[in-house]
Amino acid sequence: MKDTEVIAEELVFRPLPHVVIEANVNPQEFATAQSAAAADYLAYWEDAAHELEWFRKWDQVLDASQAPAYRWFPGAQCNIVHNALDRHIATANKNKLALIWEGEAGDSKKFTYYELYREVNRLANAMRSLGIGKGDRVVLYLPLIPQTMIAMLACAKIGAIHCTVFAGFSAKILRRRITELRAKLVITADGFYRNGHLISLKTIVDEALMGDCDCVETVVVVNRANLDVDMSEARDMCYDALVRQEHSEAATEIVSADDPLFILHTSGTTGEPKGVIHGHAGYMVCLHRSLDWIFDIKPTDIFWCTGDAAWITGHSYVVYGPLIAGTTTVMYEGHPLYPQADRMWDIVARYGITILYTVPTVIRMLMRYGTQYPRMHDLSTLRLLGSVGESLSRDVWLWFYKNIGHSQCPLLDTWWQTETGTCMITPFPVSVLKPGAVHRPMPGVSIALTDSQGKSLPAGEAGHLVITRPWPSMLLGLYGKEELYQHTYWPLGIDMYWAGDIARRDEDGLVWIHGRSDDIMNIAGHRIANQEVENAFLTHKAVAEVAVIGVADKIKGEVAKAFVILQPDFAVLDDRNEVIRMLKNHVRKELGPVAVVRSIEFVNTLPKTRSGKIARRVLKASETGTDIDISLITED
Numbered sequence: 001m002k003d004t005e006v007i008a009e010e011l012v013f014r015p016l017p018h019v020v021i022e023a024n025v026n027p028q029e030f031a032t033a034q035s036a037a038a039a040d041y042l043a044y045w046e047d048a049a050h051e052l053e054w055f056r057k058w059d060q061v062l063d064a065s066q067a068p069a070y071r072w073f074p075g076a077q078c079n080i081v082h083n084a085l086d087r088h089i090a091t092a093n094k095n096k097l098a099l100i101w102e103g104e105a106g107d108s109k110k111f112t113y114y115e116l117y118r119e120v121n122r123l124a125n126a127m128r129s130l131g132i133g134k135g136d137r138v139v140l141y142l143p144l145i146p147q148t149m150i151a152m153l154a155c156a157k158i159g160a161i162h163c164t165v166f167a168g169f170s171a172k173i174l175r176r177r178i179t180e181l182r183a184k185l186v187i188t189a190d191g192f193y194r195n196g197h198l199i200s201l202k203t204i205v206d207e208a209l210m211g212d213c214d215c216v217e218t219v220v221v222v223n224r225a226n227l228d229v230d231m232s233e234a235r236d237m238c239y240d241a242l243v244r245q246e247h248s249e250a251a252t253e254i255v256s257a258d259d260p261l262f263i264l265h266t267s268g269t270t271g272e273p274k275g276v277i278h279g280h281a282g283y284m285v286c287l288h289r290s291l292d293w294i295f296d297i298k299p300t301d302i303f304w305c306t307g308d309a310a311w312i313t314g315h316s317y318v319v320y321g322p323l324i325a326g327t328t329t330v331m332y333e334g335h336p337l338y339p340q341a342d343r344m345w346d347i348v349a350r351y352g353i354t355i356l357y358t359v360p361t362v363i364r365m366l367m368r369y370g371t372q373y374p375r376m377h378d379l380s381t382l383r384l385l386g387s388v389g390e391s392l393s394r395d396v397w398l399w400f401y402k403n404i405g406h407s408q409c410p411l412l413d414t415w416w417q418t419e420t421g422t423c424m425i426t427p428f429p430v431s432v433l434k435p436g437a438v439h440r441p442m443p444g445v446s447i448a449l450t451d452s453q454g455k456s457l458p459a460g461e462a463g464h465l466v467i468t469r470p471w472p473s474m475l476l477g478l479y480g481k482e483e484l485y486q487h488t489y490w491p492l493g494i495d496m497y498w499a500g501d502i503a504r505r506d507e508d509g510l511v512w513i514h515g516r517s518d519d520i521m522n523i524a525g526h527r528i529a530n531q532e533v534e535n536a537f538l539t540h541k542a543v544a545e546v547a548v549i550g551v552a553d554k555i556k557g558e559v560a561k562a563f564v565i566l567q568p569d570f571a572v573l574d575d576r577n578e579v580i581r582m583l584k585n586h587v588r589k590e591l592g593p594v595a596v597v598r599s600i601e602f603v604n605t606l607p608k609t610r611s612g613k614i615a616r617r618v619l620k621a622s623e624t625g626t627d628i629d630i631s632l633i634t635e636d
């Protein structure tokens with residue numbers, strides 16, 4: 001993209017000719033698709049659905065009769081694993097690499113589609129023999145290892161619902177998820193490697209299952225790190241022993257379009273994180289389209305999404321999306337800085353990665369180490385770059401674009417959420433790019449920017465981002481919380497999905513994301529509600545009251561800052577640093593290392609709203625020295 005222009009102080013990058021010529025969707029096709037989808041979005045998504053294989057096709061494209069409980073492709077029968085795996089076995093993809101996995105220590109494993117298929121079938125058979133079947137919830141508490149992908153696919157293959165819990169979460173959180181979901185089976189590993197450390201996982205599962213956790217019948221333990229772990233004879237089984245004798249063919253369960261595929265917990269403003277449910281049919285249709293059109297997949301691609309499989313980015317763009325597209329997906333277990341800051345570039349060069357999809361927090365971290373590390377490796381195989389999870393500031397965008405993409409690779413800043421399942425607002429490889437903008441909605445996706453009442457705002461004005469038509473990969477609901485689904489996502493009506501983000505459109509119609517409108521922090525790309533961290537503080541006896549706000553951090557984007565009113569007995573203690581250490585450790589133990597509390601300030605009072613709730617925004621405004629835009633505050 002040598003053709004760079006500065007228009008109205010904004011950098012603009014026009015697509016290079018070879019990108020346009022080779023793109024799966026060229027600008028004319030994109031424009032045609034946009035207008036066709038705008039005129040008849042149901043026909044557009046139906047066309048996309050026809051590109052996949054179904055056991056039975058739908059009676060209707062969309063059933064909106066119970067809106068906002070929209071149901072896509074009702075009457076259809078399918079299984080996402082049929083499209084992600086089974087169908088490839090009858091094609092030339094059979095012997096193509098499906099997965100390249102690399103451990104932090106440099107060990108690696110490769111699976112062709114056929115090998116992956118056989119492994120998935122073995123585990124599927126083993127799970128069936130354990131009595132797991134359609135609709136059962138299986139909790140996966142696993143690091144980024146091949147068995148994580150295998151377990152997800154095996155669950156889906158038999159119609160069970162996988163529920164991953166990020167391996168950075170605490171025993172308490174794991175226990176809450178297991179009991180809420182009434183999981184019969186937990187799959188975990190003995191431990192894993194991260195930044196040179198050996199981290200034990202099985203002990204956390206044991207802690208989570210202590211006492212009266214009666215739903216779990218079996219814990220399957222993958223041997224990743226050769227750790228000597230305690231195995232409960234009645235409950236625990238070794239993964240290898242379990243699958244060794246199993247047959248490598250297994251029937252794929254026929255599921256209905258809206259049968260749940262997975263449940264993934266994500267933070268909302270109030271209370272506990274909620275289990276977002278995604279199904280087989282609509283999810284696979286949007287994934288297939290996004291891999292084909294946005295990521296422009298070609299037969300020779302090697303696709304690396306650096307997200308952890310436990311989060312939505314990993315579900316969609318490490319596991320299901322690349323496999324549905326029949327491409328080779330890459331998984332790296334460890335830390336980007338291990339053993340030094342060139343690890344990612346080394347991986348790109350060694351495997352000839354062509355598409356790299358990552359998160360701003362990782363780019364910012366690597367940027368700090370300068371260009372000497374990327375310069376150590378040949379990155380010329382890269383042809384597309386992507387980012388998700390947070391805004392890319394202009395300097396970070398340009399660093400990534402110039403030093404990693406060598407100004408040759410379109411950089412796609414994609415906006416989406418756990419709830420949306422797949423990319424919603426994004427440039428295409430052929431788009432004219434503006435660093436910092438997430439560009440336009442995908443064809444078939446309609447958005448608006450509104451005031452708090454749902455009235456559309458003119459270009460240039462920041463407002464609430466709403467999605468104004470249902471889309472196939474939308475969440476099916478919240479596990480066990482039907483009412484909350486309606487209140488949380490459709491407060492303005494059944495044709496306005498409330499994303500919880502503030503954004504604006506510029507004069508060219510491109511979308512710029514400003515951040516969340518609600519009390520949710522984005523710590524290194526992880527979504528954590530302020531209230532979750534406050535609740536963790538409140539379980540410590542020293543804390544009388546607390547307010548948590550997100551404050552800017554150069555690497556993590558945001559970290560938590562807590563304002564604490566101590567209980568009288570603790571308020572008189574002289575060693576405040578010791579109290580701070582104690583509270584930080586406590587929150588880390590409650591939530592896991594994901595919730596980074598950078599600082600704690602002791603205060604005597606906290607600002608409150610008229611209804612008595614803590615006014616976090618007042619604290620935030622005084623912390624950052626900014627004014628509060630009252631019009632955009634969600635009423636409490």
Ligand code: PRX
Pocket residue numbers: 266312313387388389390391392413414415416417418419438499500501513515516522525526527
């Ligand atoms: O605030 C937006 C931010 O991440 C939120 C969704 O978080 P989560 O459900 O964890 O999913 C993250 C990965 C899909 C959004 O509400 N976000 C996501 N993508 C972007 C973003 N903010 C700015 N720019 C993005 N490209």
